[in-house]
Amino acid sequence: MKELFDLSGQVAIVTGANTGIGQAIAVALANAGASIAAVGRSSMDETRALVEATNARFTAIKADLSSVEPIGDIISNTIETLGGLDILVNNAGIIKRNDSVDFTEADWDAVIDTNLKSAFFLSQAAGRHMIAQGRGKIINIASLLSFQGGIRIPSYTASKSGLAGITRLLACEWAAKGVNVNGIAPGYFVTNNTTALREDPERSTQILARIPAGRWGDPEDIAGAAVFLASRASDYVHGTILPVDGGWLAR
Template sequence: MTDIFNLSGRVAVVTGANTGIGQAIAIALANAGASIVAVGRSSMDETESAVRAAGAGFHVIKADLGSIEPVKNIVAETISTFGKLDILVNNAGIIRRADSIDFTEEDWDAVMDVNLKTTFFLSQAAARHMLERGGGKIINIASLLSFQGGIRIPSYTASKSGLAGLTRLLACEWAAKGINVNAIAPGYFVTNNTTALREDPERSAGILSRIPAGRWGTPAELGGAAVFLASQASDYVHGTVLPVDGGWLAR
């Protein structure tokens, strides 16, 4: 049974892999045997140490995903380094908080560009290579806000709702061609994006009271879902948005 989760010989691109969810997913994929290409603006030293400790190959691509300009180079450099691209994890994302009545066009565009636009065009570039090779796995990192509204994060909610729709659309187009497109929807995890919420006693208490598991998630707890969706175990799974949320949506 463990063989169907084995990623030995696979090559995975993980965006935003310097910390938090992206780092945890990169490490999980490496522990399953995949070589990792980590994409982002910040230092990947900590991620590299953990990936190499797992015995996996590692390569860094410095890129600002606020524009689609680096997209073609990411795929080309991955292929040049490791010879192929099997798995793409679209994790990079940003958030801006303000009341909707005051929300600026700049904050709207910044979030939509990273969270949705670049994700689509990177998926497109990866799929062109995957189609030539007969298949691959694309995993988008969605959110509980793919299902719910939230407050004070209009562009984030719009982007993550759009990402759920995009996941389904790409699955419909590419499933018969051997590419699995799915998403993970994390609940409330201990990451940089949730620092403001965790440091607000009232908001934090309200969130915890809604989570059946009774605690915030840790990024490492997303690793199993990522390995599943990247592996042979999910070959007949297409277009799903998998919540990993401590039971939040069940409440």
């Protein structure tokens, strides 16, 4: 059974891998045997240390995914440095908070460009390579806001709802070509994006009261879902968005 989850010899790109969920996914894939190309805007030193402690190969690619411009270099650098590309995790994302009546076009565009546009075109570039080799796994990090509306985050909700839709569309196009496209929808996790919520005592209490598990998620709680969707164990799983949410959507 453990052979189904073995990623030895695989190469994975993980965007937004410098902290939080992206870092936890990179480490989880490395623990399963994959080589890691970690993409982000800031230092990858901590992620490098954690990945290399598993004896996995690692390369850091500095890139700002608010633009599609770096995408070609991300793909080519990964293949040249690590020898291939088998797994893509679209995790990079930002959030802007404001009442919808006051939300600016600049904040709308910034979130959509990073969370949705770059994720699609990075999937497109990776997909071309994966289709040519007849196999590959793409994992999009969606959100509870792929299913729900939320408040004061209109562009984030739009981007994550769109990412769930793109996940299903690409699955329909590429499943027969050997490429699995799926998503993970994290619940309320301890990450940079939730700092404002966790520091608001009233809002934090409201959120915790609604989570059946009774706690905020830890980034390591994503590890099993990520390895499953990256591995042979999920070869017949296409177009799903897997909630990892402490039971939030069940309530």
